[in-house]
Amino acid sequence: MRFHGLDLNLLVALDALLTHQNVTRAAEQLNLSQSALSGALARLREHFNDELVVPVGRRMEPTPLAQSLAEQLHEILLKTKALVNATPSFDPRTSTRHISLIASDYSTEVFVLDLLTDIAQQAPGVKVMLEEHTTEAFERFNRGEINLRIIPKLFAFEGHPHERLFDERYVCVAWKENREIGDLLTLDQYRNLPHVVRFSRGMLQTTFDQQFVDQAGFSRNVSVSVPSFTLVPRLVVGTRRIATVHARLAELYARTLPIRILAPPIAFPSLTEVLEWHYHEEDDPCLAWFRKAIVTRAAMMIGSAGPGRSRPHAVAV
Numbered sequence: 001m002r003f004h005g006l007d008l009n010l011l012v013a014l015d016a017l018l019t020h021q022n023v024t025r026a027a028e029q030l031n032l033s034q035s036a037l038s039g040a041l042a043r044l045r046e047h048f049n050d051e052l053v054v055p056v057g058r059r060m061e062p063t064p065l066a067q068s069l070a071e072q073l074h075e076i077l078l079k080t081k082a083l084v085n086a087t088p089s090f091d092p093r094t095s096t097r098h099i100s101l102i103a104s105d106y107s108t109e110v111f112v113l114d115l116l117t118d119i120a121q122q123a124p125g126v127k128v129m130l131e132e133h134t135t136e137a138f139e140r141f142n143r144g145e146i147n148l149r150i151i152p153k154l155f156a157f158e159g160h161p162h163e164r165l166f167d168e169r170y171v172c173v174a175w176k177e178n179r180e181i182g183d184l185l186t187l188d189q190y191r192n193l194p195h196v197v198r199f200s201r202g203m204l205q206t207t208f209d210q211q212f213v214d215q216a217g218f219s220r221n222v223s224v225s226v227p228s229f230t231l232v233p234r235l236v237v238g239t240r241r242i243a244t245v246h247a248r249l250a251e252l253y254a255r256t257l258p259i260r261i262l263a264p265p266i267a268f269p270s271l272t273e274v275l276e277w278h279y280h281e282e283d284d285p286c287l288a289w290f291r292k293a294i295v296t297r298a299a300m301m302i303g304s305a306g307p308g309r310s311r312p313h314a315v316a317v
Contacts, residue, residue, distance in 0.1 A: 006047050013040040015077055017053055018070045019143060021060045078144045078280045090285035092123035097286045100129040102137050102149040106229035107273060110248040111165075112150070115297045122293070126286075144278050147287055150294075152208050153272040162276040163291070165298035170209055170268040171250050173233050174242045176258040185242070187265040194223030196235045196243040208271050209244050216266065233259055246271070273298075 016026035017037075027037040045052055053060035062070065103112045108130065119126060131137045131146055140146045142157055149156075156162050172190070174181050181189060197220065200207050206214065213220060224235050232243045233253040242262075250261050275294050281287050 007043070010040050010044050010047070011073060012077065013037060014044050014052065014066075014069075015073050017041065017060060018062055018066060018073070021053065021062070022058070023060060074143065078278075081144065082280045082284065090289050092126065092289060094125065095123055095286060096125040096127070098127045098129065099287065099290055100131055100146040100148070102131045102133060102141060102146060102151070104133045104150070104229060106246055106249055107150045109230055110246070110252060111298065111301060114301070115294060118293055118297055119290075123289075126290075141276075141278065144280055147277065147281060148291070148294075149276040150273060151276055153274045154208065154211075156274055156276050160276050160279050161282060162274040163295060165273045165275055165295065166302050168271040168273060169247045170244050170264060170271070171247045172242055172244055172262040172264045173236055173250050173254075173259045174262060175237050175239060176260050177238075178236075178240060178242075178260075180240060181242075181260075181262070185262040185265055190220075190242070190265045191218065192221055194239070194241045195220045196224045196226065196232050196241050197222050198229050198232055199225040199227065209268060212268055213266070218266065233257060244268070 013026070013030060013032075016029050017023070020026045020029065023034055023037055023041075027034045030037065032040075041052070048065065050065045051063050052066045053062050055061075101112070112130070116128060119128060131140075133151075137146060138149070138157075141149050142160075150165065151162075153162070153164070172185050174185070180193070197210065198207055200210075223241055226232060226235065229246065229249060230253075232245050233250060234257065235241060236243050236259060237257055244264060247261075250259070253259065254261055275291060275298075277287065277291060
């Protein structure tokens with residue numbers, strides 16, 4: 001379709017080019033060949049009488065005109081996407097919608113697995129794509145390419161709505177046969193014993209507990225760093241190592257692993273997990289239903305007698 005002399009499909013190509021600043025990645029997003037995208041760029045340059053993007057090393061840098069167009073162009077396309085997906089109602093029993101959700105392995109283990117059981121029963125045709133906590137996924141969410149995020153409130157984006165799901169606290173775990181630790185974990189032991197930690201990269205930079213430890217001026221004797229929360233409690237077994245983990249995760253793994261749950265000698269603040277969604281999808285009836293399902297499952301988890309109910313005492317320092 002042409003509008004004021006411009007094929008509107010070319011605007012989608014321009015948005016991809018300005019987003020990725022790379023012809024190969026933009027072509028992959030659009031499922032086009034590089035030659036086809038180069039042809040689209042040539043027509044865009046002719047229409048706007050501007051180069052729009054110019055090669056600088058391996059990147060395609062936007063010209064001043066392209067920079068002025070980028071934000072409003074992306075906004076227009078997001079509004080168009082919301083318009084195209086608009087439906088008068090939503091029936092979970094018959095829907096075949098695809099929904100994408102970013103969730104950490106921690107929230108997946110203690111919460112999302114049960115949520116997906118709910119979804120399978122209530123909306124058997126709905127397809128859910130779970131996305132990892134990565135910088136790329138967060139950027140895609142912010143661009144409107146992923147629907148939802150379950151994220152610590154501290155790391156939620158400004159400008160997108162969110163709703164509180166549940167609060168989580170921190171405990172320490174150690175191997176049951178670790179005789180160096182008595183009934184209580186002391187501050188000296190916490191500082192000196194080897195730790196297993198989950199490392200973060202990209203937008204989150206550090207985990208919530210590491211951020212608090214840094215702000216409090218403490219250091220941990222990090223022995224093993226791993227990319228997922230669910231590996232952490234497993235790696236204290238058979239060793240002198242200890243770890244600081246989410247209470248629900250610790251109690252879940254204590255059912256099958258020979259680990260002890262201990263109060264940390266540092267009074268960690270609670271972690272608040274929230275559900276975040278893109279502001280352009282606020283009124284989408286399918287996503288509104290899915291958000292309600294998530295909030296309902298969180299309320300059920302809070303009200304259950306399962307992991308996270310017992311509260312060992314923490315000593316403030």
